[in-house]
Amino acid sequence: MAIAGHSNGYTTAALAFTLAVVSVSATVSLYRWRRRGEDLECRIEELEKSLGSTREKSASERRGRVKAQQALREALSQSESNDLHNTIYPMRPIGTIQSCFSTRNGTPRQPLLVSLARACLKFDQALVPPASLEGLEEYSHCWIIYVFHLNTDIEKLWRKPSQSKLKAKVRVPRLNGERKGVFATRSPHRPCPIGLTVAKVEEVQKDRILLSGVDLVDGTPVLDIKPYLPYSDSIQGASVPNWVKEECLLAVASVTFSDTFSSSITSCWKLIEKKSLYSSADEFKSLITQVLSWDIRSMSQRNKPQDTSDADSSIVYHLVLEGLDVSYMIDNESNILVQDVSLPNNLEEDVAAT
């Protein structure tokens, strides 16, 4: 029995030992596994974070790509639409006009009216080699095809032709504002703002030609020049409506110069002498006389005096020639007094009350 008791004790102790070993080992690996789990959770957190940010990045890249591609499609479709219908021709000027007429105001309404009106057409060397002018000097006159670059609506006309509302009829100065279809006039405001004028060929140089009798404003872009051919350009018996007959031009009675002018011109001339198209102050003075011998005022300007008939003598008009501001007055009998000449403070083309 005592033995039995002994053997029993042994068994229990062995079992207990085994269990102890098992539970210890279990606890150890349990601990290991718990640690591993924690590591894995950290890794997952990292992964989830970087996945989120990468997704965001990808989305913004996508937005950028889509945006750029849309803009590209637009840009291309525009140029394409021009090519496809082939209804738009890009015209590159062959040169630019340097004219005695610094502003539109005072620029004659027709060519050869002011024989002293001079201009120099400077060519774009890349487009016009000197050889291409050979023979032009044999002609007395040439046509000048140019762009009405001062049209205020011109930018819009190029950018959004559909939106630029062009008037079908224009007021005709000679008809005191009565309106005619634009194609029955030489108005600058036409669907294709191309001007046509003729000038006297004074001298042909290698990169420029000197012209006279021009009605072009300074800075005019020129698209083409062609020799004047009397046998096809001068049409015998061509008829026009009465309202455009030459006599309709408004000639003034007289042009005289004030003493103020005479003293001013000497000093002013020194400032422009070098770059001027004229050789002397007197020659420049003759230009002024020629330009003012036709009433160059706009209709609104002409009509003003009638509104305030007593104050009309106080109205001073301005004209910019060779960069100089020429001020003058005109009385009811259309006698012109050239008052003064000066460097323009602002090239105002409109009436300035004194």
Place this chain on the structure above:
Amino acid sequence: MAIAGHSNGYTTAALAFTLAVVSVSATVSLYRWRRRGEDLECRIEELEKSLGSTREKSASERRGRVKAQQALREALSQSESNDLHNTIYPMRPIGTIQSCFSTRNGTPRQPLLVSLARACLKFDQALVPPASLEGLEEYSHCWIIYVFHLNTDIEKLWRKPSQSKLKAKVRVPRLNGERKGVFATRSPHRPCPIGLTVAKVEEVQKDRILLSGVDLVDGTPVLDIKPYLPYSDSIQGASVPNWVKEECLLAVASVTFSDTFSSSITSCWKLIEKKSLYSSADEFKSLITQVLSWDIRSMSQRNKPQDTSDADSSIVYHLVLEGLDVSYMIDNESNILVQDVSLPNNLEEDVAAT
């Protein structure tokens, strides 16, 4: 002693039990933790996979965006360069010419030479409302400013002006090929391929005008029309070099029609009658006479007979009027025999040996 043995057995049992409980619970939570670890590993695998693909996606989006933006920059820089220097003006035709001259060959070298030469200028309704033509009918003649659209080099001129090598001098037919500067001529091959011609205004309708005396080929795009103003357009005493005097035009001795022609014209006329600018086969025949009364052959064509003087009578020239192919011969005394008229198989403008 038995009691002692008993109490010892109890203690061991209790200990064993406790240990058993511990080890079991440990094993259970160990199992739980192992499962958890496996789940986490799966999740990590997933995350790593989707992270990789998202990174790839993002990269390709980026490539797409960059590519599109580069293309956009290019497209914009091109149009910008035009705007900035503002040296290129896009010109949109106001209409298109329907002319009796189907091809360049036979089209007169100057206006008003062939009084029966008719054309109809059909306007782009969007640009030319009927009101804009009001008053044009009061003029006998008008200028037509157009594009030399048949110039073979024109496409290149628009696309790559820098690369299109334009000849500075051109051969002058009247000088049997002597060369003059392009600006001393009316040659179509000019830096700005704009043509200038004048025509008689026959009738002004709401969307078109009928013209005569034209020297324009069918399909010519028109940029502008202007009334002809004799007081400024017709210059008295304008001088030209001898080589462009009107007499230099090469008139032919006579124009006669073969019997073949007379029989052909009747059947041909039926085909074009409806859309023709002419009212009868006889009127069309008079047009042919007028057109052929000047030697319209190109220099190379004129010179050929001299090369093979015995065979010259066998050379048949072609001319396409109102879409009909008119064939004719010319002898050394420049007497013309109109041989036949037919629907052109191919609108060849050059000599065709029989």
